[in-house]
Amino acid sequence: MARSETDTRQRIIAAASKLFYSEGIKSVSVDAVAAAAGVTKRTLYYHFDSKDDLIAAYLGGRDQPNLALFQRWFAESRGGLPARIEAIFKNLARSARHPKWKGCGFLRTSAELANMPGHPAIKIGAAHKKKFESWLRVTFEAEGIAQASRLARQILLLLDGSFAVVLLHRDPSYIETAGEAAASLTSAAMRTRRRAGS
Template identity: 45%
Template sequence: MARSAEPTRQRILAAAYVLFRQRGYSRVSMDEIAAATRVTKRTLYNHFQSKDQLLAFVLEAQNELALAAFATFGDKLSGSPAAIIDGLFRDLAVWADRPRWAGSGFTRLVIELADLPGHPARAIARRHKALLETHLGDLLKRAGVREAHRCAREIWLLSEGAISLMLVHGDRAYAAAAADAAKRLLRSSSR
């Protein structure tokens, strides 16, 4: 692909991300993505062989942005294990308060593709979630938590559950409940 084609490719990725995020993968057509980007379908297919490939590239780009954001967020998380938990779940509640919040795009996408276990987007989402869990484990380890990575897995489970239930019920109190459960988990693991 020529260097001058890169801005077009980035516009396609940006438009596809917005459409997939707003309406879901299966409800967005390549025609709609081409129209939103103001390119022909031929141009779209010159950049991406299929909608599946486009989705994989969209997720890779979002994965990089999310990991960078989490690393910055992780830099703010320090101090005691309880302070880390409070910061994590407080920020989840703030995130969930944003207008038109729709939960984790990675999780929603995997649910949408549940009947396609070999889909490349599922592998990207799996890697994304595993990296975030590992990063949380590293933060907890630096804070002196024993079995930090085991605890991170359980806390990540609470986080994902809180996100799902906040989306279902529209009730941000699930973040506080998950934080309380995570702190109890950390207290019991320190005995």
């Protein structure tokens, strides 16, 4: 693909990402995306076969940046493993206080497409969540935690549950509370590890 075509495609994805995240995928038309990207509808359809294809590209574009952000928050925090896990939640709560924050794009999209389980965007969202869970598992395994898979799943559930509750109450402190629970679970898993090794 020529550079100008790549630039156009990226401009369309950027416009779609902004609109889909702020307004939801069902309420945003292809015409609105084309207008925001400064292209014709025909040009948009040259790059994307359908709106579904564009939705998948929107979520695909969020995958690695979101994972990298969580990993950076973890890596840059101080303290032991429980504190570093809690730091992910603390940073997320800080983000949730921004007026433009609308929650998890993957979860919101899956809710809008709940009656379409085979949709490409659902598969991308599921894969994203699995990648985060796998990263947690590997992190816990490196610390010698025996039930690393179980703990990783518990942390993921706390994270995604807090996303949902904050959207209901508009109160980011729920994310901080979930972070405290995640730290407690991690501490308990580490104590079990130490007892098993003693």
